[in-house]
Structures are given as C-alpha cells and as structure tokens.
Amino acid sequence: MIFFRSAKMGNHLIIAIDGPSGAGKSTLGRMLARELGLLYIDTGSMYRAVALAVIESTSTNEQDDVAVASLADRIEIDLGGDPDSLHVSLNGHDVSDRIRDEDVTEVSSIVSTIPAVRRAMVKRQRELGQRGAVMNGRDIGTVVFPNADVKFFLDAAIEERAERRLAEEREHNPQATYDQTLADITERDRRDTTRADSPLVAAKDAIVIDSSGQSIAEVFQRMIKIVREKQR
C-alpha cells in the first residue's frame, strides 16, 4: 500500500521529467511543482525504499529477483510532505535520509532492473499521479504516463552531473572523491540505459533540455514557459 499526503492540488496536469542521475530533475521538479501547485513525486525514492528493504531484510538477497519482487509487493512506502521537504517512510519509519546513502543508491540501481519490481512501482506511481503531478524518474514519459501533458528529458554532460552529485555526496560523506563519483555515475548510466525493461530513453515527444553550463534559474524559466504555453 502507498499513501501520499501533500499540499495543494492545483489541477490534473501531469508533467513527466526523465533523465540520468545528476541532471537536475529533483531541483527543477520541486520548483515546477511549487510554482504550479502540483504534487511532486520522486519515483527514484520508491526504488530506493525497495533497496533499503532488501538491505534490511535478513532473508532477501538482492540478486534473487523473485524474492525482491515479493518484498517490493509487501512493503509500505509512504511519500509525504511538500515539494520542499519530502519525507519517505518505509513500513512506518522515516527513511528520508537513509535512502540517500551510497549502499542504497547502489542497490536501488540493481533492484530497479527487475521487471516485477518495476511493474509494482509503476502501478503505485500511476495511482499517485492520476490527479496531477510533477513526476520524475527514468520511465515516466515512456511507460508510467505516456500521455503526460508535458514531457521533459533533462540531460547534462557527465562531468557536470558528477560534479553536482559530488557536492551532494560531500554533505554526507566528506571523503567522497570526484573520480569515484564519476565512476559510479557512469556505471549507473550504463545500468539505466541498457536494462531490458524500460531503459532510460527520451520519449519521442519529450522536450530534451541539456542543462550543461546553464543555471538552474535559466533552465527553470525555460521549462515553466513551455508548461504555460501548453496550458493555454
């Protein structure tokens, strides 16, 4: 079961934001949701919650697809709060910080390749977003909401994405290095783009934005203008 408590619900607009790790999806997704009065749903946090459940389980091995999928069906993931302070809880415990740790990041990249896990998450995501949302992930415009009102595919040069991720990682782990972060992001890109089920790819009708060398404010202005034009 999944619950979502959130702030205001403006309309039923669905905005999909897909793209690789570190492309700015979370920051920009939050900003858009706030501006438009929509729910903000970070689907990566759901795969992260599944990964944490696997890590905490004494009986589930991350390589055992059947066991992981069964666990994913049984756990309760609760996304709450508003775009600026999202809370994720797993079986009633707040795991918002814990799911950002490196071990969870690594395992989430593995469990998200399992088709049965994806099916379970996609079902939940469709329920959550049906009344309007800014939803970010890897397969929102292609699989979760192929009829989304606006689809963005955010990208940036891998070196720049690694720099951004490194800055975030250093908040938790001062020892994090650029080389390691770049290697990790390269491997995650590989897994995301080569998995058989719902690989990361821009939907045919997605608006592709390369944010390399651009400020968040510049990209935001561009995105909000596109949404406003669609709303007319």
Ligand code: DC
């Ligand atoms: O966006 P993120 O780094 O929090 O995502 C965590 C993992 O989940 C990442 O390896 C990609 C995967 N993911 C996915 O496969 N599909 C989504 N819709 C969202 C995330």
